[in-house]
């Protein structure tokens with residue numbers, strides 16, 4: 168593995184996931200440090216370290232069961248890490264409640280799309296807006312005007328995203344009535360409502376038709392142009408190769424390779440992991 | 446005639462108080478998805494707090510507010526540990542609490558045990574009117590209180606706060622992933638719902654003018670659930686409609702159980718009546734599973 172964009176990254180393709188120090192690299196947006204997650208005795212994530220830098224699109228790939236989703240669960244604090252640390256924009260996350268990452272600007276989506284079925288598309292979006300005064304009872308009672316004004320602002324932002332994602336026609340429909348593709352778009356739009364700096368996407372292209380796939384790719388690229396950072400789990404190699412600046416490859420809970428798309432595609436360990444059915 | 450009218454006032458008061466009681470349950474389950482199988486406990490806490498305080502000459506308004514606060518406090522003490530674990534624990538904890546509370550009320554002296562408490566002052570008693578007239582005035586008071594709570598809950602449900610409750614009901618993991626601290630919302634919804642039940646309890650105490658532990662059996666919780674499901678979960682108007690229909694059925698059928706019919710004794714008729722109500726509810730659930738005011742589409746939606 169030669170063409171790594173990070174000067175500090177290990178130069179060999181063999182298991183660079185082993186602990187390579189605990190200090191996050193300077194300038195990293197997300198820093199994963201020697202994270203382990205055991206289920207009973209089984210190491211689903213077995214000492215994983217890597218960084219994601221501002222403005223990057225990093226792909227996380229690997230065979231089924233490699234531990235990618237589990238790593239996402241740990242990063243997003245939905246599962247407690249057995250050991251290791253995750254630092255987002257200088258703030259250590261491990262051990263904090265799971266609502267914290269989104270508040271800091273790190274938002275995730277789920278491998279299987281999850282929408283609030285009995286809420287309208289617009290409600291789904293408005294819910295996700297951060298720091299809403301109207302979410303606190305005392306403000307509803309004492310500052311109804313401030314609540315109303317902020318709510319109008321939130322509604323405007325939601326309308327913008329509805330337009331951006333072409334959901335205008337269904338904006339007042341229950342999200343449970345949307346098609347699979349529309350749900351994908353809604354989930355992405357809803358994540359954006361939190362005003363994130365970085366998005367963790369778990370298989371955004373799963374079950375998506377080719378046209379929508381191109382559309383999603385455009386959205387991801389466009390958002391990156393506007394400064395968004397991405398860490399994307401994906402099995403769709405075409406998509407990964409086309410949009411990722413860098414790819415991290417996992418198998419059996421460890422990182423087996425890391426580098427730009429070209430070098431990863433040619434990496435022996437990666438080819439073996441996929442063909443050998445790790 | 447006047448007796449019939451008085452009876453009618455009593456019927457309506459019952460409907461109104463149950464409506465209030467169910468609005469509290471609906472805030473917890475219909476909006477937030479919290480399963481409270483011990484709602485009657487908060488009714489009992491409100492009723493006993495009011496009865497005891499008013500017996501000791503506390504002002505009525507103050508006693509009612511205290512009843513709401515104590516009910517909310519108890520719900521908080523139950524919910525705080527239970528909601529941190531798993532949602533179904535709340536169901537277990539509340540149902541257990543309601544039973545323990547009733548048995549406890551039956552066995553301690555400051556509540557007069559099974560004899561209960563009576564003879565305390567009631568609202569509007571200073572008005573120089575007949576007892577029948579008082580019943581109608583008290584009905585108006587209950588209706589006014591319920592209307593205010595109804596409007597307040599509607600306002601909250603439509604606010605960003607209510608939106609968080611609905612999101613928790615739909616998928617709490619997603620709500621968390623989007624940055625909301627859901628435990629505090631669940632506790633608030635639980636406590637508000639319990640306070641509303643406590644208010645209904647205070648009104649119950651004044652309505653009966655005499656309360657004992659027997660008034661707070663577990664069946665009352667399940668009547669409240671029935672009314673909520675009947676009217677339409679998550680709809681405040683559903684609570685009103687459900688209460689009218691449930692007690693309508695209950696009252697109409699009671700006409701037929703006052704004297705033996707054919708081969709049936711009054712006891713058997715009383716049992717048959719429960720069966721009849723059950724059958725009507727089952728039919729309703731078959732043909733309108735979403736409740737009377739619910740939207741059919743709501744049931745077909747998947748996540």
Ligand SMILES: Nc1ncnc2c1ncn2[C@@H]1O[C@H](COP(=O)(O)OP(=O)(O)OP(=O)(O)O)[C@@H](O)[C@H]1O
Nearest residue numbers: 206209211229230231232233234235236237238278
């Ligand atoms: N809660 C759990 N308890 C026990 N084992 C688990 C749990 N969650 C995941 N695992 C195991 O951990 C391993 C990694 O699973 P994970 O879902 O992270 O894989 P993945 O890389 O996301 O795979 P896929 O590409 O199929 O989504 C699997 O062997 C899985 O069975």
Ligand SMILES: [Mg+2]
Nearest residue numbers: 235236237278
């Ligand atoms: Mg996965």
